[in-house]
Amino acid sequence: MDSLKGRNLLSMADLTSTELHGLLALAAQLKDGTKRPKCLNKVLGLVFSKASTRTRVSFSVAMYQLGGQVLDLNAGVTQIGRGEPTADTARVLDRYLDIVAIRTFAQSEIEEFAEYASIPVINALTDLEHPCQILADLLTLKEAFGTLENLTMSYLGDGNNVAHSLMLGCALAGVHIRVATPDGYAPNPTVVKQAIELSQGRSEVIITTDPKAAVEASHALYTDVWASMGEEAEAESRIPKFQPYQINQAMLDLANEQAIVLHCLPAHRGEEITHDVMESSQSRIWDQAENRLHAQKALLAAILSAA
Numbered sequence: 001m002d003s004l005k006g007r008n009l010l011s012m013a014d015l016t017s018t019e020l021h022g023l024l025a026l027a028a029q030l031k032d033g034t035k036r037p038k039c040l041n042k043v044l045g046l047v048f049s050k051a052s053t054r055t056r057v058s059f060s061v062a063m064y065q066l067g068g069q070v071l072d073l074n075a076g077v078t079q080i081g082r083g084e085p086t087a088d089t090a091r092v093l094d095r096y097l098d099i100v101a102i103r104t105f106a107q108s109e110i111e112e113f114a115e116y117a118s119i120p121v122i123n124a125l126t127d128l129e130h131p132c133q134i135l136a137d138l139l140t141l142k143e144a145f146g147t148l149e150n151l152t153m154s155y156l157g158d159g160n161n162v163a164h165s166l167m168l169g170c171a172l173a174g175v176h177i178r179v180a181t182p183d184g185y186a187p188n189p190t191v192v193k194q195a196i197e198l199s200q201g202r203s204e205v206i207i208t209t210d211p212k213a214a215v216e217a218s219h220a221l222y223t224d225v226w227a228s229m230g231e232e233a234e235a236e237s238r239i240p241k242f243q244p245y246q247i248n249q250a251m252l253d254l255a256n257e258q259a260i261v262l263h264c265l266p267a268h269r270g271e272e273i274t275h276d277v278m279e280s281s282q283s284r285i286w287d288q289a290e291n292r293l294h295a296q297k298a299l300l301a302a303i304l305s306a307a
């Protein structure tokens, strides 16, 4: 994984297909204990301006298990929250930290941070993308089917950050991706175009408003909240428009009989997914959450050149 040494992960599209497959293989080796790389004395900063359970804890535990240290640098406990410019913060944190993971609103903020910092910058979620999530999702899919070949992933709901990185990740991994959203909530067309280019004809990228067509014979049904962080004011009004895109038993019955169910969490039971489907034997949601740890440990080890 030498090619990832010192690199940023601002977008899923920053990885090549080979690098993505390499990271997934490394994550599996870290999970089964066949590899135990060390990043002794390295310090990861977590600069988070939005809430997080999984990303914060999985990055922290991954870094501790690699022998490194973590600093929580929330906007609320730093001068970032009082308006210190990104370019200034980046140049200062650059002098202290070895690597930084940032969760914020605009993608341009992490791009600006990366421009002013020489240390690697990881996107821990922006309004546009959530690449670390998709590393774990693809690892979970591969574990369930033993391969990523000839598989179809179906995402139902909002064409949001998770949908964007999922399209790019599936395109790179050679997994067919179908995204079904209500009218007006389709993924960003620039990202769709990028996914089609990255797929290089290996796999299909289908965008539709028809949820049933999207899940037919699919191997994985994936959903996320209907209103993301920052969109809370729209949450109530979106419910009727998004109802036909709920992952419930009737929807699951249309998929391949071995299909798995994924959700990046936190979930709103009764909205984008039913309680029964979340708790069903086809749900891999808890494995998926666990895999955040293994996938991000692989990412940190590769970027810090420990594996």
Ligand SMILES: NCCC[C@H](N)C(=O)O
Binding pocket: 125, 160, 161, 162, 224, 225, 227, 228, 229, 264, 265, 266
């Ligand atoms: N925990 C991941 C949350 C993903 C969601 N689309 C959001 O941005 O709020």
Ligand SMILES: NC(=O)OP(=O)(O)O
Binding pocket: 051, 052, 053, 054, 055, 056, 125, 133, 264, 265, 266
């Ligand atoms: N899936 C995910 O990113 O979870 P958190 O928001 O809890 O980090």
